[in-house]
Every structure is written in structure tokens, then in C-alpha cells.
Amino acid sequence: MNYKLFFITSSVKCQKGLSDTEIKNIEDLYQIRFPAEYKTMLKQVLPVGKGFYNWRDLSEDNIRYIKEMISQPFKDIYDNASELDWNDNWGEEPQNKELKESIVREKLKEAPKLIPLYIHRYMPMMEGKGIPVISVSGTDIIYYGKNLNNYLRNEFHSTCHDTMDYSEIREIPFWSEVIMA
Numbered sequence: 808m809n810y811k812l813f814f815i816t817s818s819v820k821c822q823k824g825l826s827d828t829e830i831k832n833i834e835d836l837y838q839i840r841f842p843a844e845y846k847t848m849l850k851q852v853l854p855v856g857k858g859f860y861n862w863r864d865l866s867e868d869n870i871r872y873i874k875e876m877i878s879q880p881f882k883d884i885y886d887n888a889s890e891l892d893w894n895d896n897w898g899e900e901p902q903n904k905e906l907k908e909s910i911v912r913e914k915l916k917e918a919p920k921l922i923p924l925y926i927h928r929y930m931p932m933m934e935g936k937g938i939p940v941i942s943v944s945g946t947d948i949i950y951y952g953k954n955l956n957n958y959l960r961n962e963f964h965s966t967c968h969d970t971m972d973y974s975e976i977r978e979i980p981f982w983s984e985v986i987m988a
Contacts, residue, residue, distance in 0.1 A: 820856035892988035918981035
């Protein structure tokens, strides 16, 4: 996909893409690894319009903000573990709130980091192709695209989410279990 053209036609404010050195420095700073599709996009163009994360901005406030956005989904799940929908694959749901919280928090340790894309849309830090994009707001977690290109069309070109074939979506440790609960 030509991401630069895509964002121009979507009226999203953009900057020139990140260099390999910038990407390496950003990954080291935030202790992340961009999925290949996201890295390809960031090399072509850096969307910085409202709701996007300006990875190039290395100001103290922006670094703190991005770090908070990386940790926020984990904090929300940890703090609200008893409110999460239970996945039947985890066994019988405990009636004891503390036990349920303990099990969910243990499962959360299997979850890959989530890398912010736009507002509360994230790509899991995973290798390979076809990594889904999810929306995480508190304990409300849904798929927002079966991959980056599908997500961008959903978010910025009004593709209907109901037409997404969930059987085609790659599984994400922990996050998919919560979504499919």
C-alpha cells in the first residue's frame, strides 16, 4: 500500500517517514519492536494529525505520554480484572472475585505489548504478517482490523466492521481470548 497517498486522500496531517536510525532509537527508547507492516508505514510516512502518535517528537512530555499509552491497556485490565468477560477456555469461571482477578492477571502476563497507532487503537508487538489491530478502551476490547491495511480502511474510509471475517484474524495471545469471550 502507498501509505503516503492513502493519508493524503484521508486529509491526515503527515511528516516525512522515519529513517531506519530513528526507528531503531524509538524502539530502544520505548522497549518495543514495531510489527513489520507498521514499520513499513512509518518509513513511508509519519501521520501526526490529531489522535496519532508523533514518534519523532522526543520531548519529555511526549515520551511520557506514549509510555503511558503503551502501559494503559495493561493497567486497565490489571485494575479491573474482575470485570473482564471470562473466556470458557480458561476453565470454569470462579465465583470468588479475588481468584478470578488472580487468574486474569496471570493470563495477562502472556499478552504481547500493544503499540499505539491512533487514539486507543493498537497493534500487538508480534512478528510476521497479518497482525490484527485492536481497539482497547478500559476493558472494552474489539478487533478493529484484520491487519494494518484493513484497519486503516475501517478507520479512515468507513469500511463496515460487520463485514470483517473473524475466522481470518490472526490470534493474539490473551487479547484474542478476551475479545472472543
